[in-house]
Amino acid sequence: MVDAPHILIVDDEASVREMLSILLRREGYAVEDAPGGDRAVRLLEEGNRYDLVITDLAMDRGNGLRVLEQVKIRDPHCPVILITAFGTTDSAVEAMKKGAFDYINKPFNVDEFKLVVRQALEHRQLVRENIDLRARVRGEKHITDLVGQSEAIREIAALCEKIADSPASVLITGESGTGKEVVARAIHHAASSRRGPFVPVNCGALPEPLMESELFGHVKGAFTGAAGDKAGLVKSADGGTLFLDEIGELTLSLQVKLLRVIQEKTVRRVGGEKEDPVDVRFVCATNADLAREVEEGRFRTDLYYRLNVISIHIPPLRDRMEDLKPLINALLPAIAADNRSAVRGIHPEAMRPLLTHHYPGNVRELKNILERATAIASGDLVTIRDLPPFLQNGGQAANGHGGPRIPPEGIDLDETLRSVEEQYIRAALDTTGGVQAAAAKLLGISVRSLRYRLKLEKESSTDEEC
Numbered sequence: 001m002v003d004a005p006h007i008l009i010v011d012d013e014a015s016v017r018e019m020l021s022i023l024l025r026r027e028g029y030a031v032e033d034a035p036g037g038d039r040a041v042r043l044l045e046e047g048n049r050y051d052l053v054i055t056d057l058a059m060d061r062g063n064g065l066r067v068l069e070q071v072k073i074r075d076p077h078c079p080v081i082l083i084t085a086f087g088t089t090d091s092a093v094e095a096m097k098k099g100a101f102d103y104i105n106k107p108f109n110v111d112e113f114k115l116v117v118r119q120a121l122e123h124r125q126l127v128r129e130n131i132d133l134r135a136r137v138r139g140e141k142h143i144t145d146l147v148g149q150s151e152a153i154r155e156i157a158a159l160c161e162k163i164a165d166s167p168a169s170v171l172i173t174g175e176s177g178t179g180k181e182v183v184a185r186a187i188h189h190a191a192s193s194r195r196g197p198f199v200p201v202n203c204g205a206l207p208e209p210l211m212e213s214e215l216f217g218h219v220k221g222a223f224t225g226a227a228g229d230k231a232g233l234v235k236s237a238d239g240g241t242l243f244l245d246e247i248g249e250l251t252l253s254l255q256v257k258l259l260r261v262i263q264e265k266t267v268r269r270v271g272g273e274k275e276d277p278v279d280v281r282f283v284c285a286t287n288a289d290l291a292r293e294v295e296e297g298r299f300r301t302d303l304y305y306r307l308n309v310i311s312i313h314i315p316p317l318r319d320r321m322e323d324l325k326p327l328i329n330a331l332l333p334a335i336a337a338d339n340r341s342a343v344r345g346i347h348p349e350a351m352r353p354l355l356t357h358h359y360p361g362n363v364r365e366l367k368n369i370l371e372r373a374t375a376i377a378s379g380d381l382v383t384i385r386d387l388p389p390f391l392q393n394g395g396q397a398a399n400g401h402g403g404p405r406i407p408p409e410g411i412d413l414d415e416t417l418r419s420v421e422e423q424y425i426r427a428a429l430d431t432t433g434g435v436q437a438a439a440a441k442l443l444g445i446s447v448r449s450l451r452y453r454l455k456l457e458k459e460s461s462t463d464e465e466c
Contacts, residue, residue: 007053012061038062064083146186147326150323174314187283226271255299318360332346344381
């Protein structure tokens with residue numbers, strides 16, 4: 001039996017919530033409602049997930065745009081329908097640019113409303129089926145997901161094949177954007193013995209008060225807002241692989257609980273008394289020096305050795321430049337298809353700076369550059385004009401060695417790095433409309449790390465003014 005789609009209605013008018021709830025329940029949907037945006041955000045922060053969110057745009061207690069942003073942070077594929085009053089259509093159109101599925105003007109036609117809801121849920125189902133299909137295709141491709149011809153990538157691919165069916169934990173290290181999750185997925189899909197799901201978790205993006213509940217689940221009434229039982233991500237990965245990205249962001253108390261899960265192969269939900277058996281392969285990743293974290297008391301020694309049974313280090317892209325062209329050739333068609341772009345190749349004039357750029361953001365930066373280029377290209381070839389300005393001007397290839405050019409008078413390295421970091425942070429915040437969690441994800445760092453850097457930036461600015 002298939003569960004009914006779960007819909008959240010957000011409106012500060014009780015009569016509207018009641019009317020829509022009755023209407024949707026008659027259609028066979030499971031419905032929950034929130035009397036304003038603030039309550040809706042709390043429901044999302046508590047780990048509740050929905051197949052569709054319907055929200056009023058203008059409310060006294062938290063507007064619909066904030067609800068939209070919070071939904072997309074936690075589930076980018078969840079459709080959001082906005083209900084707008086007369087005069088707010090421009091805002092609704094702006095919200096659609098930020099990812100809303102559709103908007104409906106008040107007063108609305110009931111049949112039109114039901115049609116839009118049905119279309120949104122069908123879209124959600126199609127996205128899920130597409131994700132499942134891609135996962136099966138990846139399963140058939142196995143280790144060929146690892147693109148590159150460098151010796152480092154060939155060695156990583158060979159190691160992934162060898163360890164695929166082993167139950168041993170794996171620790172993947174490397175700079176942000178090098179492709180740690182790609183390696184983790186390759187290991188999972190190459191395994192013939194693991195038929196369960198691949199469950200990725202960004203430990204740095206989980207709100208600290210909800211980390212334990214998200215990972216291990218909870219029972220009804222375990223805390224305020226725990227309206228029902230929740231399995232948790234560890235249990236969700238039963239029979240498969242749990243990928244814990246940014247593992248160093250886990251608090252010491254959660255490290256103890258995770259260690260118990262690994263040792264005992266059982267998990268206890270928050271507020272529960274029963275230990276549920278789990279068969280999970282743990283693959284973790286970090287861009288931090290965990291050995292140093294252990295020395296400084298921020299990461300448990302016993303957990304470190306439990307996770308670091310098999311270690312894989314991914315070198316930065318600048319150290320394996322021979323992988324650039326294979327990566328570009330592999331990424332471009334998929335990115336062009338996602339952007340519905342007619343691009344089928346790259347002009348030689350544009351390819352030169354792409355092949356000599358230093359890529360401090362690694363493969364993630366390369367993908368962002370290609371996404372930008374395919375989005376704005378006017379023909380079937382990416383030209384030099386479609387690249388970011390710093391690549392049009394020669395980028396970091398001016399010294400002929402694929403690195404930055406240093407002027408004869410020298411540079412202030414600390415100030416230069418601080419300035420570059422500030423530019424990337426500001427660009428990420430602009431891209432995400434100021435949503436720090438989304439910006440941190442773009443930058444490949446934790447929310448806490450982003451806030452710390454913003455604090456330093458603010459302090460530095462204050463010192464300069466003084």
